[in-house]
Amino acid sequence: MAVYVDRPLWWHRGRLWAHLVADDLQELHNMAEAVGIPWEWFHNGSMPHYDVTSPKREQAMAKGASPIGRRAMVALKRCYRREKE
Numbered sequence: 268m269a270v271y272v273d274r275p276l277w278w279h280r281g282r283l284w285a286h287l288v289a290d291d292l293q294e295l296h297n298m299a300e301a302v303g304i305p306w307e308w309f310h311n312g313s314m315p316h317y318d319v320t321s322p323k324r325e326q327a328m329a330k331g332a333s334p335i336g337r338r339a340m341v342a343l344k345r346c347y348r349r350e351k352e
Contacts, residue, residue, distance in 0.1 A: 270298045270332040273340045275321045285324045287317040287332065288343060302326040314344040 269290050275283035287304070289295035292315055299309070299317050303326075308317045319327065328334060335343075 270294055270327065271335045271340070271343065272319065272324050272327050272332045273335055273337060275319075275324055276337075279318075283321050284318050285321070286340065287319045287324070287327055288314060288340070298327055298330065298332060301330055 270287065271289065272287045273285050275285040277284045287295065287298065289298065295315060295317070296309075298304075299306075302323055304317050304319060304323055308319065310316055310318065324332075
């Protein structure tokens with residue numbers, strides 16, 4: 268299993284934000300807890316993810332999250348949707 272984080276591209280409340288996703292929901296929650304990401308930043312929509320600030324992104328990568336690009340994130344989202352069908 269793996270945890271991924273895309274580049275911070277979205278401005279909100281004066282900060283750049285990225286998305287933290289994983290192959291497994293429990294692994295996603297474990298990573299979020301390990302780097303102190305608040306539960307309120309979790310979104311359980313078409314693809315479960317946490318919105319993360321740039322500093323939290325760096326912490327997640329230091330703990331093993333793999334940086335991925337936008338296209339790879341879209342591909343993961345498509346795979347997740349197929350698994351749910």
